[in-house]
Amino acid sequence: MEALEMYTTDDRTDVYTEELKLNLGPQHPSTHGVLRVELKMDGEIITGSRSDIGYLHRCAEKIGENVTYLQFTPYTDRMDYLASMNNNLAWSLTVEKLLGVEAPERAQWLRMICAELNRIASHLIAFGTYGIDIGANTPFFYAFRERESIMELLERPSGARMLYNYIQPGGVRRDVDENWVDDVLAFCDVFERRWAEYNTLLTNNLIFIKRTANIGIVTKEMVFDNGAGGPVMRGSGIKWDLRRDVPYLKPYDEVEFDVPVGEGTHGTLGDCWDRYWVRMREMMESIRIIRQGCKAMPGGEVMEKGMKKMYKTPLKPAPGEAYVRCENPRGELGFYVVSEGGTSPIRCRARGPSFCNLSMLDSLLPGTMLADAVAIIGSLDIVLGEVDR
Amino acid sequence: MDILITFFAETLGMSGVWPLSFAYATCIGSLLGFVTVYAMFAIWMERKVAAHIQQRLGPMEVGGWHGWAQSPADALKLLFKEDIIPDGANKWLFWIAPAVVFCGVFAGFIAIPFAAGVQIVDINLGVFFIIAIASIEVVGVIMAGWASNSKYSLFGAVREAAQVVSYELPSATALLAPILVVGSFKLSDFNAYQAEHGWVLFANPFMWIALLCFFIASLAGCKRAPFDLPEAESELVSGFHTEYSGMRFSFFGLEEYVSMFVVSAITATLFLGGYTLPFNLLDVGNLPAPFHLIGVAVLVVKIFAVIFVQMWLRWTLPRMRVDQVMSLGYKYLLPWGLFAVAGTAIWQVWMEG
Numbered sequence: 023m024e025a026l027e028m029y030t031t032d033d034r035t036d037v038y039t040e041e042l043k044l045n046l047g048p049q050h051p052s053t054h055g056v057l058r059v060e061l062k063m064d065g066e067i068i069t070g071s072r073s074d075i076g077y078l079h080r081c082a083e084k085i086g087e088n089v090t091y092l093q094f095t096p097y098t099d100r101m102d103y104l105a106s107m108n109n110n111l112a113w114s115l116t117v118e119k120l121l122g123v124e125a126p127e128r129a130q131w132l133r134m135i136c137a138e139l140n141r142i143a144s145h146l147i148a149f150g151t152y153g154i155d156i157g158a159n160t161p162f163f164y165a166f167r168e169r170e171s172i173m174e175l176l177e178r179p180s181g182a183r184m185l186y187n188y189i190q191p192g193g194v195r196r197d198v199d200e201n202w203v204d205d206v207l208a209f210c211d212v213f214e215r216r217w218a219e220y221n222t223l224l225t226n227n228l229i230f231i232k233r234t235a236n237i238g239i240v241t242k243e244m245v246f247d248n249g250a251g252g253p254v255m256r257g258s259g260i261k262w263d264l265r266r267d268v269p270y271l272k273p274y275d276e277v278e279f280d281v282p283v284g285e286g287t288h289g290t291l292g293d294c295w296d297r298y299w300v301r302m303r304e305m306m307e308s309i310r311i312i313r314q315g316c317k318a319m320p321g322g323e324v325m326e327k328g329m330k331k332m333y334k335t336p337l338k339p340a341p342g343e344a345y346v347r348c349e350n351p352r353g354e355l356g357f358y359v360v361s362e363g364g365t366s367p368i369r370c371r372a373r374g375p376s377f378c379n380l381s382m383l384d385s386l387l388p389g390t391m392l393a394d395a396v397a398i399i400g401s402l403d404i405v406l407g408e409v410d411r
Numbered sequence: 412m413d414i415l416i417t418f419f420a421e422t423l424g425m426s427g428v429w430p431l432s433f434a435y436a437t438c439i440g441s442l443l444g445f446v447t448v449y450a451m452f453a454i455w456m457e458r459k460v461a462a463h464i465q466q467r468l469g470p471m472e473v474g475g476w477h478g479w480a481q482s483p484a485d486a487l488k489l490l491f492k493e494d495i496i497p498d499g500a501n502k503w504l505f506w507i508a509p510a511v512v513f514c515g516v517f518a519g520f521i522a523i524p525f526a527a528g529v530q531i532v533d534i535n536l537g538v539f540f541i542i543a544i545a546s547i548e549v550v551g552v553i554m555a556g557w558a559s560n561s562k563y564s565l566f567g568a569v570r571e572a573a574q575v576v577s578y579e580l581p582s583a584t585a586l587l588a589p590i591l592v593v594g595s596f597k598l599s600d601f602n603a604y605q606a607e608h609g610w611v612l613f614a615n616p617f618m619w620i621a622l623l624c625f626f627i628a629s630l631a632g633c634k635r636a637p638f639d640l641p642e643a644e645s646e647l648v649s650g651f652h653t654e655y656s657g658m659r660f661s662f663f664g665l666e667e668y669v670s671m672f673v674v675s676a677i678t679a680t681l682f683l684g685g686y687t688l689p690f691n692l693l694d695v696g697n698l699p700a701p702f703h704l705i706g707v708a709v710l711v712v713k714i715f716a717v718i719f720v721q722m723w724l725r726w727t728l729p730r731m732r733v734d735q736v737m738s739l740g741y742k743y744l745l746p747w748g749l750f751a752v753a754g755t756a757i758w759q760v761w762m763e764g
Contacts, residue, residue: 044562052645066566066733155645157636157730163465229637229729392566393732396646 041069044392048077052155052396055406057380061387061395068395071387073380078410086370090336091117091191094370098357099185101372102408104147105351107133107140107176110189112348115270116357117191119344121337123326127272129193131319134273135206136176136188138308138315142213143172144351145301145308148403152298153224155400156233161224168216171209178202191337192329203316210309217306225302234295235288238386238398242292249378251353253304254402257284257297264349277314279307294401301403304351336365343369352376352403372411376404414528438531442520446669451482453668453718460722492657497560500654504558508551509655509662515547516666519673524598526686526695526706537598538590541677542583545632545670549575552641555663556651567650571641574631574736578638581744582628588621588748588755589614589681602685606694610684615762617754622682624748626717629674631736633667636725640733675717679710683717686710 042063047053056077062070082101086094098109111133118124125133150165173183179198180188188195224230245255255262263281265274282303284296339361347356353375360369379402386398415434419425425433455470458481462469474480496505519541524530534540549572556568589611590596593604605611612618631638642650652663679685686706687695695706731739 042562044566051648153729157639157643157645158728159461160465160726163467167466223727224729227729229731229735232735233729233732391732391734393640393643393646393730 046395048074053399054151054404055409057399057404057406057409059383059387059395059399061392063392066391066393068387068390068392071384071395073383075377075380075406075409078406080411082411083370083372087367090365091120091339091367092332092337095190096185096187098372099187100407101374101411102144102350102352102355102376102405103184104405105140105144106184106186107136107189108144108348108350109355110187111137111271112346112350112355112357114189114191115348116344116346116359117337117339119346120339120342120359120361121191123192123329125193125326126323127320128197128322129324129326130271131273131315132179132194132198132324133189134271134277135312135315135319136179136186136194138311139172139176139206140186141351142305142308143169143176145305146172148301148351148400149220149224149298152400152403155396156230158224158227158230161220164216164220164223168213171212175202175206175209190325191332193323193325195325197324203319206312207316210313213309214306217302220302225299231288231295233393234293234298234397234401236290236293237390237394238294238401239290240292240297240382240386244382244385248382249354250382251375251378252349252351253297253300254353254379256282257300258292259283259285264347264354268347270346270348273315273318274311276318277311279311282307294397297401297403338363338365347373350375352405352408353379374408374411376402376406376408380404380409435531438521442517442531446517446520446665446672449672450665450668451486453671454485454664455479455482456715456718457668457722460719461726464723464726486661489658489661494659495654495656497654499560501558501560504554505654506659508555508558509659509666510551511554512548512551512666513662513669515551516545516670516673518544518547519670522598523673523676524602524680524685525710527602527697527703529704529707530599533597533599536596538586538596538677538681539583541673542579542586545673546575546579548666548670552651555655559651559654561654563647563649563653564651567641567643567647567653570647570733571634571651573733574634574638574640574740577737577740578628578631578744581740581748582625582632584745584748584752585621585625585628586677586681588617588751591752591755591759592618598680598685601680602687605684606687609690610682612682615755615758617751617758618682620747621751621755622678624744624751625682626678626720628740628744628748629678630721630724631740633670633674633721635667635671635721637728637731638736639725639730640736643730645730671718671721672714675714675721676710678717679713683713685713 044061044063045058046061047058048056053059058074060072060074061068082097085097095110095113098113099106101109146165146169150162153161176186177183179196179202180186240254240258242258242260245258245260261281261283264270266281269275282300284291284300286296287299288295341361341363343360345356345358347354355375356373358371359367362368383399383402387395390398415437416430419430419433459469470478470481472478473484496502521531522534522537522540552571553568556564592611592614593601612622634641642652652660655663686709688709695703695709698705
């Protein structure tokens with residue numbers, strides 16, 4: 023038993039206060055999974071915190087070293103289960119780089135549209151659950167209504183609602199049906215109107231602004247120290263987006279989109295509200311990308327011809343190594359693979375964005391209040407499946 | 412009340428303390444029945460309101476029409492659930508806390524004038540009686556939070572204590588404004604005044620400020636969103652009733668809805684005309700015997716209108732932080748409440764002369 027630090031509040035020695043140790047999680051409504059945070063509380067104010075991860079560790083990277091390259095794709099689905107398409111994409115690009123092949127043009131555009139749709143779905147979850155963290159339950163249901171449409175759209179080519187396994191090394195698994203593009207465009211029109219509703223309901227709510235502005239300020243130094251990415255990084259005013267700066271898919275070079283960054287609208291740059299607002303605007307940028315993608319998408323094959331044999335005989339890349347990083351909804355997702363010529367990689371490593379974003383939690387929490395802790399964890403938008411892998 | 416005493420004494424030929432005792436027992440029994448039915452309806456209504464705000468349907472299966480039997484079914488389920496008292500809990504306090512919480516709010520009912528003569532006791536200080544007796548609930552909540560032997564419960568209890576005690580100031584201050592207009596603390600006087608002069612809300616412009624202050628403060632008193640900090644489920648799991656289950660848990664739910672009813676009844680009686688009809692279209696107060704019960708319907712409609720606004724806010728607004736709740740109460744509501752009182756006082760002197 024660790025002795026609790028006791029100190030007296032005033033001259034009277036018969037009245038003393040103790041620091042309270044509060045266990046936030048692993049079974050807690052707002053730790054977004056099985057995160058455990060050990061808080062030291064002085065009344066409502068947090069004086070120290072220690073986050074504890076690993077409750078969802080499934081040895082994903084080790085599994086990758088024991089299955090074939092194609093077989094590992096579904097495992098990447100289960101890392102960041104809210105953005106499966108983006109995970110598939112990063113893995114497929116890594117394997118393609120190792121093999122030295124490139125997906126056909128139509129597949130590249132399809133990959134981009136699917137990844138952006140999934141980015142919207144992922145940000146919708148972030149938006150909805152953030153509302154619940156702050157205490158507003160209704161945005162969650164609004165967000166899930168639109169997410170449902172996205173899941174239906176992605177289900178049509180992939181057959182799955184959440185863990186798609188759709189983007190595979192060499193292309194995408196199968197082509198979309200003829201009405202799909204029109205339905206995606208129709209969804210874009212609906213979504214723009216609904217997005218305005220979200221802002222009326224939550225974004226511009228005074229209580230919401232009071233709860234999130236000037237809370238959990240992430241400075242640029244903290245971003246660089248922790249390797250944070252995605253909206254957490256851009257919320258601090260750093261204009262860096264792999265889609266724009268290191269286009270890992272050709273279509274990203276050809277479409278126009280902005281990179282929203284935090285501006286400190288309601289207080290300090292890099293507070294919870296900035297991160298939230300970056301996410302909201304990224305959804306609209308994704309809609310812009312999807313619209314252009316649907317118009318410009320060429321016809322043709324969706325799977326590289328030479329790659330189709332991988333369904334029968336496992337891929338055997340030449341010895342070498344490859345690292346590819348992609349812009350996930352939560353930040354920079356990278357896969358590092360080393361091949362020795364066998365059917366499975368000798369080393370498989372994932373660099374997850376949630377893990378890096380979460381690593382700054384312990385430096386953000388001290389000095390804030392208990393309710394702010396929930397707001398800060400929510401604004402980092404972590405997925406424990408990917409933190410623990 | 413008098414009718415009942417006469418009934419027991421003369422028709423049934425009772426004597427001594429018996430007529431009074433039986434009359435009280437009848438009143439309390441019927442009120443308990445009313446409260447239970449009302450709470451079930453209110454919980455069903457809350458779920459329906461929430462569902463429709465959230466683009467859902469809510470309960471639709473149990474009982475047939477729009478799931479009307481969902482609440483009775485839930486109550487039945489809670490009755491049969493295991494009564495768990497956690498290890499390390501203070502059994503006696505844990506056991507008695509839900510009762511204390513419920514009694515405090517329920518006692519407020521005896522002063523509410525439902526219609527002319529339909530009031531158990533017409534207390535001289537009726538307004539402050541309800542405010543005062545309802546705050547006994549805080550004691551029960553602190554008992555529950557302390558006895559549970561859980562840190563989340565303790566946090567919830569401390570928050571509740573700070574919040575409710577702070578918000579009694581603005582709510583009592585705001586209520587002084589209509590009291591100045593009517594010139595009485597007696598709840599039946601408000602109905603008489605409003606039958607004659609129209610709603611107190613329109614008596615002077617300051618009354619709107621008083622109503623707003625009281626409404627916001629009453630939300631905090633009932634632990635309704637955006638002031639639901641004591642049971643903030645995203646921070647404290649369930650706050651002070653985290654460890655409660657079964658029927659004891661349902662008493663906390665019951666208490667929330669009953670206190671909503673009581674504060675809405677105060678709002679309706681003090682500001683919105685009580686059981687009188689708008690413009691006194693029908694003089695409900697002076698109707699012959701069975702027809703004066705129309706007043707009950709009028710009051711209940713007004714109460715449910717206020718309750719609907721409470722539900723509407725709950726499913727729209729985010730939760731405030733504990734220091735923001737305090738600063739809202741002391742820095743904004745209390746000064747504005749005092750402003751309304753001062754304004755009303757000046758208005759009364761200058762305009763009414």
